[in-house]
Amino acid sequence: MNVRSLVPSNRPAAFLALFCLLSLVFSAIHAAYLVHLMKDDARERLLACSAKETALVQTTFDDRFAQLELLAASCSGLPDREARLSRLSDLFGGREEAACFGLAENDGRVYFLDSRQDVLTGELRDAVESGVPRALTSARLSPDALYELVYLVPLSRDDPAAGALLYRDADPFWEHLAPNSSENPILVREDGQILLPGRSGEVQLSLFQLAGDSAAEAREQLSADLAARRTGTLSFRFRGSHLALAAAPLETEGWFLVSFLDLDANRSSLLQALVLSLAIDLVLLLVFLSLFLLYRRGQRQTLRHLEHAAFVDPVTGGDNQTRFSLRAQELLRTRPPGTYALVSCDIQAFSLINRSFGEAAGNRVLCHLHACLKQKLRSGELAARVAQDQFILLLFQSAEEDMRARMEETARYFNAFNRNLRNPYYLPLAFGICPAGDPSLLLSDLCDRANLARKRAKRLPGGTLCSCAFYQPADRQRLLLDLDISNRMESALERGEFQLYLQPKVSLSTRSVVGAEALVRWRDPQGGFVEPDVFIPVLERNGFITQLDLYMFEQSCLCLRRWMDCGVPPLPISVNFSRVNLGRDILSRFRQLQEKWSVPPELLEFEFTETLVAENPQFFAELVQEIHRCGFHCSIDDFGSGYSSLHMLQQVPADTLKLDKSLFDGLLNADLRPRSELVVRSVLEMARQLGMTTVAEGISEEAQLSALERLPCDMVQGYYFSRPLPAEEFYNAFLHPPESGS
Ligand code: C2E
Ligand code: MG
Ligand code: MG
Numbered sequence: 001m002n003v004r005s006l007v008p009s010n011r012p013a014a015f016l017a018l019f020c021l022l023s024l025v026f027s028a029i030h031a032a033y034l035v036h037l038m039k040d041d042a043r044e045r046l047l048a049c050s051a052k053e054t055a056l057v058q059t060t061f062d063d064r065f066a067q068l069e070l071l072a073a074s075c076s077g078l079p080d081r082e083a084r085l086s087r088l089s090d091l092f093g094g095r096e097e098a099a100c101f102g103l104a105e106n107d108g109r110v111y112f113l114d115s116r117q118d119v120l121t122g123e124l125r126d127a128v129e130s131g132v133p134r135a136l137t138s139a140r141l142s143p144d145a146l147y148e149l150v151y152l153v154p155l156s157r158d159d160p161a162a163g164a165l166l167y168r169d170a171d172p173f174w175e176h177l178a179p180n181s182s183e184n185p186i187l188v189r190e191d192g193q194i195l196l197p198g199r200s201g202e203v204q205l206s207l208f209q210l211a212g213d214s215a216a217e218a219r220e221q222l223s224a225d226l227a228a229r230r231t232g233t234l235s236f237r238f239r240g241s242h243l244a245l246a247a248a249p250l251e252t253e254g255w256f257l258v259s260f261l262d263l264d265a266n267r268s269s270l271l272q273a274l275v276l277s278l279a280i281d282l283v284l285l286l287v288f289l290s291l292f293l294l295y296r297r298g299q300r301q302t303l304r305h306l307e308h309a310a311f312v313d314p315v316t317g318g319d320n321q322t323r324f325s326l327r328a329q330e331l332l333r334t335r336p337p338g339t340y341a342l343v344s345c346d347i348q349a350f351s352l353i354n355r356s357f358g359e360a361a362g363n364r365v366l367c368h369l370h371a372c373l374k375q376k377l378r379s380g381e382l383a384a385r386v387a388q389d390q391f392i393l394l395l396f397q398s399a400e401e402d403m404r405a406r407m408e409e410t411a412r413y414f415n416a417f418n419r420n421l422r423n424p425y426y427l428p429l430a431f432g433i434c435p436a437g438d439p440s441l442l443l444s445d446l447c448d449r450a451n452l453a454r455k456r457a458k459r460l461p462g463g464t465l466c467s468c469a470f471y472q473p474a475d476r477q478r479l480l481l482d483l484d485i486s487n488r489m490e491s492a493l494e495r496g497e498f499q500l501y502l503q504p505k506v507s508l509s510t511r512s513v514v515g516a517e518a519l520v521r522w523r524d525p526q527g528g529f530v531e532p533d534v535f536i537p538v539l540e541r542n543g544f545i546t547q548l549d550l551y552m553f554e555q556s557c558l559c560l561r562r563w564m565d566c567g568v569p570p571l572p573i574s575v576n577f578s579r580v581n582l583g584r585d586i587l588s589r590f591r592q593l594q595e596k597w598s599v600p601p602e603l604l605e606f607e608f609t610e611t612l613v614a615e616n617p618q619f620f621a622e623l624v625q626e627i628h629r630c631g632f633h634c635s636i637d638d639f640g641s642g643y644s645s646l647h648m649l650q651q652v653p654a655d656t657l658k659l660d661k662s663l664f665d666g667l668l669n670a671d672l673r674p675r676s677e678l679v680v681r682s683v684l685e686m687a688r689q690l691g692m693t694t695v696a697e698g699i700s701e702e703a704q705l706s707a708l709e710r711l712p713c714d715m716v717q718g719y720y721f722s723r724p725l726p727a728e729e730f731y732n733a734f735l736h737p738p739e740s741g742s
Helices: 013-075 079-093 097-099 120-129 216-227 263-311 321-334 350-357 359-375 400-420 443-459 472-493 534-543 547-565 587-596 608-616 617-630 646-651 662-668 674-691 702-709 727-735
Strands: 101-104 107-111 118-119 132-138 149-152 164-170 186-188 232-238 241-249 256-262 340-347 383-386 390-395 429-435 466-470 498-507 513-524 528-530 574-575 605-609 632-640 656-659 694-699 715-717
Touching: 013 079, 013 164, 013 232, 013 241, 013 256, 079 101, 097 132, 097 164, 097 574, 097 605, 118 186, 118 513, 118 674, 120 132, 120 149, 132 359, 132 513, 164 232, 164 321, 186 263, 216 232, 216 241, 232 632, 241 498, 256 263, 263 321, 321 383, 321 443, 321 608, 340 359, 340 400, 340 443, 350 359, 359 383, 359 390, 359 400, 383 694, 400 429, 400 466, 429 443, 443 466, 443 646, 472 513, 472 534, 472 715, 498 547, 498 727, 513 646, 513 715, 513 727, 534 547, 547 574, 547 587, 547 605, 547 694, 547 727, 574 632, 587 605, 605 702, 608 617, 608 632, 617 646, 656 674, 662 702, 674 694, 674 702
Parallel strands: 429 466, 513 574, 574 605, 605 632, 632 656, 656 694, 694 715
Antiparallel strands: 101 107, 101 164, 107 118, 132 149, 149 164, 186 256, 232 241, 241 256, 340 390, 340 429, 383 390, 498 513, 498 715, 513 528
């Protein structure tokens, strides 16, 4: 299963992305619309302004002409100039406006109300003589020599010689002619010539000159509009400002009123709106983008967590079984069959580490093993922890010896931490190897087979640091047997199918039975007699051995109780102590049983195998002390069967040393006997020096016994004297006092 399928879908992210895209498109459309509005708005505002101003100016012209015509009519009947001036003075004398009025005579002279006189020339004089109301622009009469508007209305329509009433408007409503605002319209002629210059005195000759930088086409269009007496518009740049003008026709003199609009000022508010809108869009976009990124980040984090939970082993931080399986399947699929071998690995007696030193220490050991396994991997190989102390490796397959050498090197590397320790603590590794040559086998099949091989490896004699086995078809048979035993063991214990057998320990000097070893026998009503070598390893693997050892211990106590109750001097009985019991605080339970049957503790002894003690002498040194505190005895069993450690003997103050049967095999061989005797003698001598009682195990031949008699050995156990016997038979054979008279 792909962990990504567990992650929530990408649909919200897609929606968010779509939203961002849409908001961008919307912003662009909105901006374009605003620009369009800006243009339309400017044109409409200009035309509206122009229409308003044109109406206003036209009204002003009309009112002024009407006023002057009335005044002219009232003055025309007066006899002479003096009377007319006097009439005007009566009407306007004392007012500021009075200086604007004058009487223009046909000879070109002008008489103002404030007694000034002037002479009219050119256009002005022609206008007087024309005898029709006229409006002109001129600087001629202005004391400041500034252009002003001059109205001329004939005093009499019938008599042009009567002269004209003149009105000089130096301050028309459009006084500020600088073309920078719609407030300051100007007057132009049909040909575009400007009639009134600005206050600054600067004279722009022509409207077209003023709008010189506008497009030629636009200027031509304006010119055509003026010629057709239509309102025309034009936009242009003037002194850095972007302006638009509208020239609207007036009825007076065929003039045009030109209104201006500062496009920049007009645009600024719209631009502000545009910028604001874009800014809001941008902020929204950024907000959504941030949300989107946050969402993506959260999603990625979730994915990482899920991936971690799905694929990472919480103890070692390396791959877990799921990831290993995915990768291994991929590698096995893509490489030719026979490229790889599957290797199962675990630490012998790992549960002991957990129980003795705590889970944290156990986890540190697992991390160390993981690091060592990874260190020894080649490119293209895999390793992962799959269960408690169980690791699985996918390694390149090579010759059996090479692979064994590789496993041994790995185990040495793993145990290298002991190199500088005063009290080394060796952790033997067990490896099971299954070559991946058959492509029809699933990865799980390969793993099962490697596990079976590993379990067999654990039972193999030899290697202290590394035991290694290759998968064999017989492993599967053994597995089935294991399952069968596991299924039946509990009911077998309940039904009393496990029986106590005792094998005597005979004093070599007196040839009398001085003790016994308790050995279990399983009399299975279905399967018949089952050998301890068959079922004990199974019970050790599934942990049931603890219950069996307690049972055997209690049976031994019961036996002692009966002997004592019968009045015979009881013989000490030794019971075997499985490695599985270590660290389980089982001693107190043994003690309870011993107290339950009121058996002296010194009659009970625990046998620990040499390999078990050698694995951790320091631990056993403490355990032996505890056993002694309880009053029990203890022995080291099978000494000489493995790599016997003298360091172990030095550290562990056991009471008895049981020498393994294999040590005495040499005594049967004439060639080996001298060397064999020497070794056995030395060991026995050393044990004696250490104050330990010695037992020679597995003595079945006269030759072995006679050789032993020459050596300082205390006791002998073996078929020579007796096979293990049911408790009752043992009693009858060795303890039952001979019936008198028989
Ligand atoms: P062990 O403790 O070393 O027991 C001695 C084994 O050697 C016994 O095998 C015994 O029958 C056998 N033996 C004694 N004399 C001779 C001899 O002269 N020749 C030969 N060939 N064998 C001899 P057994 O009873 O089959 O037990 C095998 C192992 O199973 C024991 O080795 C012990 O480690 C384990 N075992 C037996 N009973 C128990 C038990 O109740 N609890 C536990 N934890 N282990 C047990
Ligand atoms: Mg034993
Ligand atoms: Mg033994």
